[in-house]
Amino acid sequence: MAGATTKRDLRTGRSLWADSPGLGVRTRPLTQAIAVDVAIVGAGISGAFMAHELARDHSVAVLDRRPPLMGSTIASTALLQWEIDLPLNALAERIGTAKARRAYLRSRAAVEALERIVSDEGIRCGLKPKRTLYLAGDDYGRRALEAEAEARAAIGLESRFVPPAELRDRFDMARTGAILSEGSASGDPARLAAGLLRRAGENGARIHSPVEVLEAVGDPEGVTLLTDAGHAVRARTVVFCCGYEFPKGVPTPGAKVISTWAMASRPRMRCPAWLRDTLVWEASDPYLYFRMGATGG
Ligand SMILES: Cc1cc2nc3c(=O)[nH]c(=O)nc-3n(C[C@H](O)[C@H](O)[C@H](O)COP(=O)(O)OP(=O)(O)OC[C@H]3O[C@@H](n4cnc5c(N)ncnc54)[C@H](O)[C@@H]3O)c2cc1C
Numbered sequence: 013m014a015g016a017t018t019k020r021d022l023r024t025g026r027s028l029w030a031d032s033p034g035l036g037v038r039t040r041p042l043t044q045a046i047a048v049d050v051a052i053v054g055a056g057i058s059g060a061f062m063a064h065e066l067a068r069d070h071s072v073a074v075l076d077r078r079p080p081l082m083g084s085t086i087a088s089t090a091l092l093q094w095e096i097d098l099p100l101n102a103l104a105e106r107i108g109t110a111k112a113r114r115a116y117l118r119s120r121a122a123v124e125a126l127e128r129i130v131s132d133e134g135i136r137c138g139l140k141p142k143r144t145l146y147l148a149g150d151d152y153g154r155r156a157l158e159a160e161a162e163a164r165a166a167i168g169l170e171s172r173f174v175p176p177a178e179l180r181d182r183f184d185m186a187r188t189g190a191i192l193s194e195g196s197a198s199g200d201p202a203r204l205a206a207g208l209l210r211r212a213g214e215n216g217a218r219i220h221s222p223v224e225v226l227e228a229v230g231d232p233e234g235v236t237l238l239t240d241a242g243h244a245v246r247a248r249t250v251v252f253c254c255g256y257e258f259p260k261g262v263p264t265p266g267a268k269v270i271s272t273w274a275m276a277s278r279p280r281m282r283c284p285a286w287l288r289d290t291l292v293w294e295a296s297d298p299y300l301y302f303r304m305g306a307t308g309g
Pocket residue numbers: 018019053054055056057058059060075076077078079080081082083084085086087088089090091092093223224225226253254255256257258259272273274
């Protein structure tokens with residue numbers, strides 16, 4: 013079994029994706045006050061998608077207190093799953109069936125859209141389609157997963173229940189069942205974000221770094237961002253893509269940062285062939301997940 017691909021290389025202390033080729037993104041300091049249609053705070057994967065989309069029709073400035081990609085994007089284990097942590101049936105109990113179905117279908121559509129953007133833009137980020145194996149665990153056992161697979165299939169999602177015998181024979185796993193789903197993916201998030209930011213730059217977006225946004229002050233016409241560069245950024249709209257950090261003045265009700273750990277095995281460790289195209293996770297809290305890296309380890 014492969015270890016999860018990674019947050020950090022334990023020997024060097026560097027984030028794994030930091031060694032990816034093609035991470036160069038042109039940045040500039042903020043040397044004067046500017047006014048734009050849209051200011052995006054954060055140059056990680058979220059800010060990159062926003063900039064890529066919005067720079068086509070708007071003037072865009074992206075601001076980051078670090079170099080681009082160096083927030084949580086560089087630490088992601090790069091599972092691109094449409095499955096949400098809360099199963100469809102559990103989500104339906106919480107927010108109602110129609111909304112839960114919509115959330116799942118939109119999540120599925122988001123992975124497809126991401127694949128389309130990568131292909132249309134010719135971004136080389138090792139994006140590969142993957143299936144997922146969601147193992148029965150402490151939170152949801154066999155019966156819950158059977159019902160879950162049925163609920164997903166009923167709205168056209170490509171999920172089916174895998175009984176314990178098949179799980180053992182095909183995947184060498186001893187659990188009371190699992191859900192096998194198609195349509196997820198994995199890829200290098202840093203190269204993807206860098207590619208999107210470069211395309212946004214070609215469409216006129218400017219990436220200012222290092223610039224810290226200290227405060228956001230809203231008024232009826234827009235927002236003024238106060239920065240540590242001593243120059244303000246005036247925008248009609250601000251999109252906060254700050255990952256796990258938020259500037260003063262941005263409400264974060266209910267937000268709580270907890271911990272996640274990732275480990276990597278040595279490259280080229282022997283792994284079962286099915287793991288090449290399968291992401292594995294479990295219905296437990298906390299849960300483990302693992303996948304194989306592009307080089308096989
Ligand atoms: C160990 C680990 C594993 C993960 N694995 C997965 C996974 O497998 N699949 C998955 O989908 N997700 C995973 N995630 C979550 C994923 O990494 C994040 O959801 C994603 O990177 C968020 O991207 P972002 O662009 O929103 O934020 P970030 O990449 O964190 O970017 C935010 C940026 O905002 C900047 N910023 C913040 N505040 C300010 C400010 N005041 N002024 C200026 N700049 C500011 C930061 O410097 C940073 O560069 C994982 C996360 C971790 C930590």
